[in-house]
Amino acid sequence: MFYEEKIISDILKGNLNSFQIVVKQYQNLVYSILNRMLTNDEDIEDVGQEVFIKVFENLRSFKKESKLSTWIARITYNIAINYLKKEIKKKYDNLEDTIDFQFSSETPESKLIGKEFEAYLNQLIRELPLQYRTVITLYHLDELNIQEVHKITKFPEGTIKVYLLRARKLLKEKLQKDGYP
């Protein structure tokens, strides 16, 4: 069992084994966020390390107002955004640009199933404008709800809903075009 309170107090006492448990518990969450937010696979491991080191260094400031997973997701999001700002000159994609947004992924010649389809869908999500892919990733991960996504991204709740609708609509249209389901 994962007892959040006890583990946090152990880490604050300097127990690194307890922190390793936290890393193992939340590494899938961090990976999923980074996997969709960052387009370069090689960066995911480095940024992931940066995330957990920041979690360790700032655990004392964790106020327990939200779940630990939400707090870690927020740190992941902030680090990913900062990383993208440094790496990509574009910074935040402009919403106006997204009106004419089109996927560049080629339509597969035959219908993909299972893992191949997951990879293809991930590719489509990665091509979405940053704010869309962020919101859709957070919302569909770890059962985060709109309020939690708002806590993480600081986007207004209405905006999150709009981004979700648009992202899902873009994906739906692309899938329909490809002949899915």
Next chain:
Amino acid sequence: MDTPRKNSAEEQKANNNYQETSESDSEVYNFLDNYLEKENTDSFSLGFSKNIIREIEAKQQCRFNIKIYGLIFMLSLISIPLFISFISNELISMILTVFLQYKFIFAFFICGVILIQFSERLIYINRDKK
């Protein structure tokens, strides 16, 4: 208070009530939801958590070293003027005599320190390779 999550397709319908959501659209949305909600099976490399712990240990060690070096620097800063104020020809000749008398012990001590540093580094490199 957080509101509970709705089914995404339901939410899409609720937010899109000014538009008709056709059956085929709902089917695609459900299909999409199934995949989006699927747990991610990919993850970081196997030694990821160990690497992080190692990095944190290295950072803590680095911070400790900085504190120690700072302390040594402060002590040197205090002791150098003190030493200079006590220095005289007799003292210098006495120090030289002591040094020459125990030169092998001094040399052995310096070699020992260098060897310890060297072996520590080798151990770290081997541990990293594993």
